[in-house]
Amino acid sequence: MQFGIFTVGDVTTDPTTGRTPTEHERIKATVEIAKKAEDIGLDVFATGEHHNPPFIASNPTATLAYIGAKTENIILSTATTLITTTDPVLIAEDYAKIQHLTDGRVDLMMGRGNTGPVYPWFGKDIRQGINLAIENYALLRRLWTEDVVNWEGKFRTPLQGYTSTPRPLDGVAPFVWHGSIRSPEIAEQAAYYGDGFFHNHIFWPAGHTQQMVDLYRRRFEHYGHGTYEEAFVGLGGQFFMRKSSQDAVNEFRPYFDNAPVYGHGPSLEDFTEATPLTVGSPQQVLERTLGFRDYVGHYQRQLFLVDHAGLPLKTVLEQLDLLGEILPELRKGMAEGRPANVPDAPTHASLVAAAGGAKDSTVYAEADSATGHRAEDVEVTA
Amino acid sequence: MTSLVVVSAGLSNPSSTKLLADRLTAATVEALEDVEVVHVELRDLAHQLTDHLLTGFAAPELAAAQRAVAEADGIVVVTPVFSASYSGLFKTFFDVLEQGALDGTPVLLAATGGTPRHSLVIEHALRPLFAYLHAIVVPTGVYAATDDFAGTDLDARVSRAAGELAILMGKVSRVDSAVSKRRTVEDELAAPTPFEELLRRASQG
Numbered sequence: 001m002q003f004g005i006f007t008v009g010d011v012t013t014d015p016t017t018g019r020t021p022t023e024h025e026r027i028k029a030t031v032e033i034a035k036k037a038e039d040i041g042l043d044v045f046a047t048g049e050h051h052n053p054p055f056i057a058s059n060p061t062a063t064l065a066y067i068g069a070k071t072e073n074i075i076l077s078t079a080t081t082l083i084t085t086t087d088p089v090l091i092a093e094d095y096a097k098i099q100h101l102t103d104g105r106v107d108l109m110m111g112r113g114n115t116g117p118v119y120p121w122f123g124k125d126i127r128q129g130i131n132l133a134i135e136n137y138a139l140l141r142r143l144w145t146e147d148v149v150n151w152e153g154k155f156r157t158p159l160q161g162y163t164s165t166p167r168p169l170d171g172v173a174p175f176v177w178h179g180s181i182r183s184p185e186i187a188e189q190a191a192y193y194g195d196g197f198f199h200n201h202i203f204w205p206a207g208h209t210q211q212m213v214d215l216y217r218r219r220f221e222h223y224g225h226g227t228y229e230e231a232f233v234g235l236g237g238q239f240f241m242r243k244s245s246q247d248a249v250n251e252f253r254p255y256f257d258n259a260p261v262y263g264h265g266p267s268l269e270d271f272t273e274a275t276p277l278t279v280g281s282p283q284q285v286l287e288r289t290l291g292f293r294d295y296v297g298h299y300q301r302q303l304f305l306v307d308h309a310g311l312p313l314k315t316v317l318e319q320l321d322l323l324g325e326i327l328p329e330l331r332k333g334m335a336e337g338r339p340a341n342v343p344d345a346p347t348h349a350s351l352v353a354a355a356g357g358a359k360d361s362t363v364y365a366e367a368d369s370a371t372g373h374r375a376e377d378v379e380v381t382a
Numbered sequence: 383m384t385s386l387v388v389v390s391a392g393l394s395n396p397s398s399t400k401l402l403a404d405r406l407t408a409a410t411v412e413a414l415e416d417v418e419v420v421h422v423e424l425r426d427l428a429h430q431l432t433d434h435l436l437t438g439f440a441a442p443e444l445a446a447a448q449r450a451v452a453e454a455d456g457i458v459v460v461t462p463v464f465s466a467s468y469s470g471l472f473k474t475f476f477d478v479l480e481q482g483a484l485d486g487t488p489v490l491l492a493a494t495g496g497t498p499r500h501s502l503v504i505e506h507a508l509r510p511l512f513a514y515l516h517a518i519v520v521p522t523g524v525y526a527a528t529d530d531f532a533g534t535d536l537d538a539r540v541s542r543a544a545g546e547l548a549i550l551m552g553k554v555s556r557v558d559s560a561v562s563k564r565r566t567v568e569d570e571l572a573a574p575t576p577f578e579e580l581l582r583r584a585s586q587g
Contacts, residue, residue: 204439265436274441 004044009057040324080111104348191219409544
């Protein structure tokens with residue numbers, strides 16, 4: 001069972017002080033938060049992708065590569081990678097590169113994105129969102145698994161004799177999760193490929209999550225990747241903890257009431273009841289989190305959103321300290337009653353082992369047919 | 383069992399919107415056999431509707447109302463006229479319905495207002511909305527200004543609209559009389575209305 005955090009990289013005014021961090025502060029804070037996540041023993045750090053203010057989450061690959069250089073063990077992931085508006089050829093190159101740089105500490109979560117104008121900015125049509133996700137991902141897989149790709153589709157220019165470089169580390173593509181809240185087509189896609197399915201979980205009632213995970217598990221079994229219980233499920237989660245639950249409520253309420261997503265809407269009390277948001281003591285967060293299994297079954301990855309709604313960096317780091325304190329209990333609790341056939345989330349090591357060991361997947365370019373030279377062998381003289 | 387859902391967006395209590403909704407409901411129930419009526423009062427769901435706009439999901443009571451509407455065999459909708467159109471509360475309910483929830487569902491449109499000058503609101507505001515939602519809209523819409531509650535014309539429009547809704551719902555108890563057809567010139571030539579009847583009607587106003 002993996003535990004981690006995910007960020008959307010929002011630049012939000014702290015409602016208690018009226019102060020808004022600069023982009024620079026927020027970007028640096030993201031790195032601090034990721035390092036802290038590793039320090040407290042979390043398994044995963046994931047960043048979102050946005051291409052508009054008030055977010056600093058553009059260019060996730062640079063962020064992840066930089067964090068990769070500053071950390072040792074934590075898995076770097078996305079939440080989510082915009083498979084609709086990002087060229088799959090670039091995704092194939094970028095994440096294979098990060099695989100090499102971080103020795104395989106990377107996986108991805110595909111998502112369609114929820115900012116309408118991003119589609120036209122990148123020359124796409126939001127009404128084609130599902131089709132883009134399906135076609136682009138089918139191409140991405142081929143770019144990672146086939147050395148030479150001839151491809152023609154609807155949404156990007158055709159490829160002839162194209163080799164995506166670098167080839168995936170050890171000949172094994174990064175593991176992929178597919179995230180969706182209410183689109184059954186995406187659960188179906190994840191199941192078809194035997195990939196993971198991640199439900200954002202945090203802003204919606206548990207019933208939505210349960211329906212989508214159930215569909216994914218049924219279809220995972222249908223496509224022959226394993227049993228219903230063996231499918232790879234990830235969930236989001238959201239908490240605010242203090243030693244005393246009343247302190248947690250008092251401190252978090254102004255952030256909740258003014259939050260970009262649900263602020264000025266339901267009360268904190270109604271929202272915590274309707275969704276997995278837990279505001280209270282570490283013990284309450286522990287118990288609520290362990291209860292997620294009641295409606296999705298034993299699962300593989302739990303990511304929490306902790307740095308949002310204008311919470312200052314200091315507070316976020318304190319939240320991570322508290323998460324670190326209950327982490328052993330979370331791991332122990334999740335292990336209880338877990339059937340032996342329920343797998344862990346795939347990692348680079350487990351995927352390499354499943355593939356029968358690492359192999360060098362480098363594609364060495366052939367010599368030029370006219371000169372007999374390879375480009376890198378030619379001496380350049382001025 | 384046929385399911386009839388009545389969505390009413392009146393704000394006061396008592397409200398003329400609710401009053402009109404009740405008359406349309408009674409007339410529709412009379413025209414149908416074996417019907418179950420679900421009342422959706424949007425005033426009671428006002429907070430949950432606003433929350434839904436912000437959070438993207440429905441609290442339990444609103445979710446139940448949405449489910450009832452999606453599963454209905456026929457729907458009566460009644461809104462007060464605010465600023466020359468349906469009220470914001472009324473529109474919000476339909477804004478947060480799941481896409482396709484009204485596909486092919488017969489819907490009777492009705493509205494209330496303080497003056498007869500808003501009577502075309504059904505044609506210029508409500509009908510386009512429900513055409514967009516792919517509902518099957520009953521031909522007769524019922525608009526009631528305050529004065530209409532004192533006259534008898536409203537009754538005739540209510541029963542004609544209710545009869546049309548019952549026909550579209552396909553479960554009419556009295557097929558022939560659900561909608562009283564207007565007499566044509568051919569009808570009059572074949573069997574003229576007796577003059578005493580014409581005399582009586584003329585004085586009825």
